[in-house]
Amino acid sequence: MRHPFSYLLLALVLGGVLSALSDRIDPYHLDVLIGVGINVVLAVSLNLIAGHTGQFSLGHAGFMAVGAYAAAAVTIFLGPHLIGDAPSPGGLAENALFGAALLGGGLAAAAAGLLVGIPSLRLRGDYLALVTLGFGEIIRVLLQNFEPLGGALGLNGIPAYTTVFWVVATAAATVFTVGCLVRSTYGLGFLAVRDDEIAASAAGLDPARYKVVAFTAGAFFAGIAGGLFGHFKMTITPSGFDFSRSIEIVVMVILGGLGNTFGVILAAVLLTLLPELLRPVAEYRLVLYSLLLIGLMLARPQGLFNFRPRSPASRA
């Protein structure tokens, strides 16, 4: 394998070039590009939890919400104290504040991930999925009733700090982190825990720890994605992070193939572009999603973009 840093560098250069050219790109295309990047972060981070570690989670939008609100709170409430009321647009102070806000959002979501990771030690399969689903709903209902952050009306007036560079850089960092982690000796443990917990502990691995690490790290990146999303849309509402948002991310991971980072990236790109292309039939989107998922489970249960041969009893 080529040195992983070269891919990271390549992605950052690409982000820089796109950012420099952003004045000349059609704003609609730029918006779509940012949407694609945010979804790549979400899908690849969920893939660490659900794909590599096998902890099926239906609460990824909940982590995203925690990150979005925490990051927005930093820029809205702390921003004016830190960098003044009228910083130069796109300047260093503004970007430094945004970086700190994203980090804050990521850490807040990671804390939530830690909290959800703990029940995952006792639950598996459907039961864990239900707990994570419940977590997502609890977050949404809490935010709906928390007036300081806008309540059900949502939080408005978030500064538009998200640029194509931030998004590409975050996506690259997420792919790099997850990719390097699961290829290392340490990270093989995620796959071992997914395949057989008892055998994993017989190999000296602590399954509980791996699961909590996966939830925490996955939630961290979902939180950053939430921060990017909030500072892109400039307004966030609790209902934007509902169950169907979680399902969208789950579909990306399953379509790409659980545990297959490259496939999951492709699926995230495809499933972000598809609704744009299907705008004329937008009201049937969820129907299409469901049909897609059912067809996929029948025809290619290993994922649409998973080209590795399926081992005969890989889920035994």
Add this chain to the structure above:
Amino acid sequence: MPAPLLQLSRATVRFGGLTAVDTLDLALGEHELVGLIGPNGAGKTTAFNLITGLYAPASGSVAFAGRDLAGLAPHRIVAAGIARTFQNIRLFGSLSVLDHVRVAGNLHRTAAPWQALVRGRAFRESEAAVTRRAEELLALFHLDRFRDAPARSLPYGEQRRLEIVRALATRPRLLLLDEPAAGLNPQEKIELVALIQRVHREFDLTILLVEHSMRVVMGVCQRIAVLDHGKKIAEGPPEAIRRDPAVIEAYLGPEHATAVFHH
């Protein structure tokens, strides 16, 4: 006499009303090779699961190298130096043969997890050392030709061997083998006996072997303990066990008095 490496003292495991392991006393000295036999349902695998921390004793104790194992999670017991294989092979469905051995090298990995992101020299050296050690082990057991194959694609006998290699990669002092001869043909059993003896000798290990195949147990063990209904009914060298009336009765019922272990 030096203190035993593994000591079960009146260890008992209960499942509801069933006593699966009943006040079992068993001591293994350093570098011994001991067999644990008994009819189906005698409690052999339960005893293994007790030693490896999958079950907690209802009463009694398990001590390893002078340390009580009570309350230790299974992975901590592996770290303390006890590795095992499983009666029903438990390999990782998505890992290659090499990665099975690499992942078991985690206990002896020198780089912290986050160093995978910095990829400095310490990380690269740690990874190279783990891989090198895994490759050496595979070569030693003639599994290197399957290095990159998915473990599930291996022939049955090789899967059993890979499980032993994975256990050895944790660098145990005590190795528990749970019916390693199950499902092997006579030729493979002969090879297995040689393999167990070689592992015992070259890795300076203590081995506890649960086995149904008398040919294997009688062939390799220095001492044999016999379980029936969770209780130890005999213990001694193979020749004595072969003639022990209580053992013959446990296996075949009182009406079979013939020496059954001779073939």
